[in-house]
Every structure is written in structure tokens, then in C-alpha cells.
Amino acid sequence: MEVYVVVNTIMSGREAMGVFSTPEKARKYADRFASRTGYVCQIEKSFVRGYYEPPRHLFAAHTYDRGEDVHVLEGMYAEWSQARRAAGREGETIEFSIDSPEEKHISMNE
Numbered sequence: 823m824e825v826y827v828v829v830n831t832i833m834s835g836r837e838a839m840g841v842f843s844t845p846e847k848a849r850k851y852a853d854r855f856a857s858r859t860g861y862v863c864q865i866e867k868s869f870v871r872g873y874y875e876p877p878r879h880l881f882a883a884h885t886y887d888r889g890e891d892v893h894v895l896e897g898m899y900a901e902w903s904q905a906r907r908a909a910g911r912e913g914e915t916i917e918f919s920i921d922s923p924e925e926k927h928i929s930m931n932e
Contacts, residue, residue, distance in 0.1 A: 823870045825880065825898060825920065828852045828863045835892030838882035838916055839863060840923025847921055871908075872900035879917045881905035886912035906931055 826848035828840045839855065842848040845865060852863040870880060883905040884893035893914055899905035905915040909931055919925040 823874050825868055825870060827866050827868050827882070827895070827898065828855070828923070829866055829895055830855075830861060830863050832861055833892055834890045835887070836895040837884060837893055838895050838898075838918070840926075841880055841882070841898065841918040841920050843920055851923055866895075868898045870898045870900050872904050874900035876920070879919055882916045882918060883908035884914045884916065885910050886914075888912070902929075 826842045826845050827838050828848050828851055830837045830839050840851050842851065848865045852865055856862050874880065881899045881902050883896040883899060885896045887894050896908050899908065902915060902917065909915050911931055913931050915929045917927040
């Protein structure tokens with residue numbers, strides 16, 4: 823399954839802000855975010871790793887870049903355990919509902 827991820831690139835990081843089913847929905851959210859904050863986001867097409875069956879949540883794995891002190895999006899996963907493993911010991915996982923960026927939960931791996 824492919825999804826469209828709105829990615830915030832503030833301070834050299836790459837953090838998933840929302841996950842969407844279409845590029846149009848992703849663009850609408852990114853434009854709204856930019857108008858409220860002044861920060862421009864990128865939209866990236868991503869393939870979900872693992873077996874995903876809607877309407878379950880998706881998990882964004884973010885590795886930790888110690889040199890830059892930022893989290894960097896590594897990929898999208900169907901299962902929390904896969905995302906946590908991909909993020910590494912110092913990474914984070916963010917649980918998303920597709921097309922509902924306000925419904926997210928962040929988990930630090932430490």
C-alpha cells in the first residue's frame with residue numbers, strides 16, 4: 823500500500839507530520855500547516871512495510887541522528903514492533919490514523 827507523508831524538515835530533521843491516502847489530502851494539510859506556522863513541509867510517497875489492513879493505524883519509524891540531534895523519518899510500517907525495531911534504541915515511533923494527522927501518538931524507544 824502506498825501513502826503520502828507530510829514531512830517537516832525543520833533543523834535538518836525529517837519528521838512525519840501526517841499520513842494521507844491521496845496526494846491532494848496531503849497537500850491540503852501541508853498548505854494549512856505552512857499558513858499557520860510559516861514552515862513549508864515536503865510530501866513524500868511512501869510504501870507501507872508489512873501487511874496493512876485498513877482501518878488500522880500506521881507507524882512512522884524515526885531514527886535518531888546524534889550529530890545533528892534530530893529525528894529522521896526512516897519509513898512507514900504496518901506494525902508497531904517493526905517500526906520500533908527500525909527506529910533503533912534512541913529513535914521514536916509515531917502512530918498515525920490515515921487522513922487524521924491530529925490523531926497521533928509518539929513513543930520514544932529509550
